[in-house]
Amino acid sequence: MGSNKSNYNNNSDRNQIKVVTGDAGYVLQDVPHLCDYIPDLPTYPNPLQDNPAYSVVKQYFVNADDTVTQKIVVHKKSPRGIHFRRAGPRQRVYFESDEVHACIVTCGGLCPGLNTVIREIVCGLYYMYGVKRILGIDGGYRGFYARNTIPLNPKTVNDIHKRGGTILGTSRGGHDTSKIVDSIQDRGINQVYIIGGDGTQRGASVIFEEIKRRGLKVAVAGIPKTIDNDIPVIDKSFGFDSAVEEAQRAINAAHVEACSIENGIGVVKLMGRYSGFIAMYATLASRDVDCCLIPESPFYLEGPGGLFEYIEKRLKENGHMVLVIAEGAGQELLSESIHSMEKEDASGNKLLKDVGLWISQRIKDHFAKKNKMAINLKYIDPTYMIRAIPSNASDNVYCTLLAQSAVHGAMAGYTGFTVGPVNGRHSYIPFYRINEKQNNVVITDRMWARLLSSTNQPSFLSTNDVIEDKREDEPQVLDQEIFSEDNKN
Ligand SMILES: Nc1ncnc2c1ncn2[C@@H]1O[C@H](COP(=O)(O)OP(=O)(O)OP(=O)(O)O)[C@@H](O)[C@H]1O
Ligand SMILES: O=P(O)(O)OC[C@H]1O[C@](O)(CO)[C@@H](O)[C@@H]1O
């Protein structure tokens, strides 16, 4: 790595950030290692070198210096930018097989693929590293201190990937850091696999900090989960594709209903609390959708350029229309018309008002008031159906890679990391990068422009809004063509 120098940047938000810099603006945002706070840890040869499945694979082990670049669109003079440590098996490991006592926990909302990740962590530990002691934590974070554990082995998890949900159960709230770490310590657990969304990864980060503070030889690995795809840095989250695919069934039904009746309007509400990725991708995939509304793109109903005007135009042109709306869209409009107390779930996430019912009623009222067009509106709410399904084939493969990468990382002594693909290469990403912000649809990026040109819907933006927005340009993670935030310099 040339003239690299390694250092820890101390600052209150980014406690002990491990950064390695190199030539030509190379920056490695490294992940912590058990050796950082426990000196003289012994290492062992990786048991995979004797495994017939792997010993024939040339260069199976990842080179210690391999890193993955966050910036793939470059110019002649652009600096090399931010890199992450490449995921994969290392030549030497920091745990002996019979020393490992692992646990797996799933937290937050459901997502297709949770059971596949659980299965592959268990099978990866068992078959690749000969680990026999693996516990499931029942019911999310609070299960560490309030429930019994579930013993896991390849037999008990054999066919769970064919089922939706999580065999371990999940929950929101109940993150009591010291009780959780007490439980880890009391049970002699030394590898913790934490599967969950943005809140879960923040919880994993504080668990890691407490484990480090206590000086425990315990590796903490996060596996990012959310169908909302709101986790930054990684290309996309597992289960997202399956959810988008399932959403097609609801959109198809809305289209069939709308097409079959005069002035038919099909309204479909999809998940997406703060990020409209599911609605955007489901719309782009379907081509039957005339309008897609997401939290990131404010819209208005009345007047020129508004939603009602557009619906009327589409009905006159086409005789029917399909509207897809993300659950977090237009919440500010609902707040004006529905007076309700702000409420939060057990994790502190804001509880949303039902935008699907609200918009359906507003559309009906509008056309009834005008009395010149009789409409037939059908509202479909497949909310939980798109996340309670088993993962599709490509998500299953993705989940396997995530699980195995997490296992390789923990065995190699890395800790305090989330695993995930960055430009297609699986990487170990420090928690602070995952937790620093949320991934959102950027409406000034090309992907949203593609959607607008596919549906022909109004952008609901004035020229001033566009200029304003462009100044705050943000990365579009799912769009490989767009610069990431770190590419903007
Ligand atoms: N800042 C935080 N610090 C510690 N724990 C947290 C934090 N935020 C959330 N958690 C815990 O993480 C768990 C999951 O959080 P949350 O319910 O927000 O779901 P999530 O992981 O964001 O998943 P999703 O939003 O995809 O459903 C909960 O047990 C919650 O208490
Ligand atoms: O009703 P629950 O289980 O709290 O989950 C709802 C939320 O979970 C998600 O699926 C993931 O965060 C959101 O899209 C949705 O708002």
Ligand SMILES: [Mg+2]
């Ligand atoms: Mg969340």
